[in-house]
Amino acid sequence: MTSAGALGLLALTATACSGEVKRLGMPEPISDQAERMLTLWQGSWIAAFAVGAVVWGLIIWAVLFHRKRSDDLPPQVRYNMPIEILYTAVPFVIIGVLFYFTARDQNYVEKVTKDPAVVVDVTGFQWSWQFDYREKDASGQEKTVASVVGTPVDPNVVSGAKPVMTIPANKTVRVRLHANDVIHSFWVPALLYKKDVMPGYTNEFEFTARKLGTYEGRCAELCGVDHSRMLFQLKVVSEADYDKWLADAKAKAAGGAR
Template identity: 85%
Template sequence: MRGRRALRSAAALGLLAMTATACSGEVARLGMPEPISDQAERMLKLWQGSWIAAFAVGVVVWGLIIWAVLFHRKRSDDLPPQVRYNMPIEILYTAVPFVIIAVLFYFTARDQNYVEKLSDDPPVVVDVTGFQWSWQFDYKEKVGGKEQTVASVVGVPVAPNAPSGAKPVMTIPSGQKVRVRLHANDVIHSFWVPALLYKKDVMPGYTNEFEFTARKEGLYEGRCAELCGVDHSRMLFQLKVVSPAEYAKFIADSKAKAAGGAQ
């Protein structure tokens, strides 16, 4: 009877914990920032699904441990029934972990392919160059079949507590696919925007690429996530997601400014 009451209490506590998790957005994200892109949403779901699978396995393991402790305690000096060389149990021990790993592998590979997929002709292309210790953002457009830089933002190292206006800003439109091409002139850096739930290495002599579609307008912090030298902590930037109309105005203003400077 005591064992059954303990199991009921444990089940009630588990149900209460799951209910509390469902009521809180932050807790439901399990430590992840609020995602702002389609790709980040997919990664968050994979993260949550992995936790659910881990919790389910944990419940089974905890249940078996509690069951063994409560119902198979030593009650006499008699040797309990032995289950060595039990073929069905041995097969179960082998098959269950294999199935769990296979399921996790499938969903991980599926979502990785989705996140890393590149389209043929994205509407927005930004070349990002990391250097000690800041960022340069070059906005590309095809003019006469050739790709040209139509706007450029070059940053300088800033203090971690610097105001927003001191950081270089990468501006992109919401609802449109953006391709980011990563370059480095000196050492290995890492492009990281926590709200994208994604980061990618910026390597000298090699161009890394990825695409994302942002859905939530706003200003989001970014930084280098690879120790790259003495001023690594000052290699900060911001990602600004604006409406397509605001982005078109940003590009038009940049073109006009460049044309005025060329005269």
């Protein structure tokens, strides 16, 4: 039993400096925006630990040095103006600092550029996703050049087919969100971000992915009986691989049109 406990402690110590611990439970970020949100999350925890250490320090100090030693009433101190000012000013400073960094990072994450490299119209429906890749023609009008339409994942198949949203790494991608039935929510945990998909309103956001790979996504809003089957994947590929994929998708769409 002692050996098992020692091994457990050793394993915990060995993983204490791992990336997961440093991320404080958050997934590994894959985009510039996700990195910014992770930094805000870590900073908030540091501030929380600092405030907690001060509060617990004061509690322990009071317990040790101001505990009851006799039945005599200790000196009563009231209306101490410096302490009252301190108690009022310090929380305002803490709130102000947290508000500043939160507003700064929110503006960065929600920022949209004038001319993103890739535009994808994402439509959530009961119970899957459609990805329409949009480009401007010679007249400047947008049109759909490729589409990926999903079907609800079969719950009886462990690795059921999921619609895949393919994007290039190191390029600005704009996602525009639409829904034709009920409210959904577009969520890729690796982006550390999710956004509502609402009927009659277009939500949008941009991100720049830096890490190649395939990442799981899902609907994060209870949208009906088959909500849990509303899965998809985000696939980040190199620019060359994306150009090849898009060319093949365009050719397939053109062949279907004929």
